[in-house]
Amino acid sequence: MLDKRSEALLRIVNKECLEGSYKVLEVDDLIRLMPKKYKVDYETISQLMGYLKAGEYVSVKYCDNEVFCVSPLPRGRRVFEVELEDKKNNKKRKLKGFLLLAFYLLLIFGVSLVAAYVSKFI
Numbered sequence: 001m002l003d004k005r006s007e008a009l010l011r012i013v014n015k016e017c018l019e020g021s022y023k024v025l026e027v028d029d030l031i032r033l034m035p036k037k038y039k040v041d042y043e044t045i046s047q048l049m050g051y052l053k054a055g056e057y058v059s060v061k062y063c064d065n066e067v068f069c070v071s072p073l074p075r076g077r078r079v080f081e082v083e084l085e086d087k088k089n090n091k092k093r094k095l096k097g098f099l100l101l102a103f104y105l106l107l108i109f110g111v112s113l114v115a116a117y118v119s120k121f122i
Contacts, residue, residue, distance in 0.1 A: 002057075002079070005038050009048045010057055014072050014080055022061050022071040030068070052076065 057076035061069040
């Protein structure tokens with residue numbers, strides 16, 4: 001399971017490596033793209049990248065004090081693909097629930113309207 005900082009770094013790597021190939025990312029850019037609330041520096045980025053590499057979320061071809069050459073692995077991409085699928089499913093589920101509720105309300109309204117109309121003749 002990923003913590004918030006690792007997840008944020010993995011999001012950046014996925015966004016930067018859209019084709020899925022290796023890309024050279026500068027540490028300064030990674031620090032700038034990370035949310036300010038995490039207050040990351042080179043050491044933190046290095047530790048997070050090591051954690052992502054150990055968990056097989058990313059592949060690190062090489063790294064030094066200024067750059068990382070990384071590529072997201074299928075496991076790293078899947079984390080966000082599942083998240084997108086869940087969001088789509090939640091929207092569909094909410095829409096189905098709304099339509100079902102509207103149908104039942106119309107049915108109840110129709111039945112009460114017919115009952116009121118029939119009660120006039122009885």
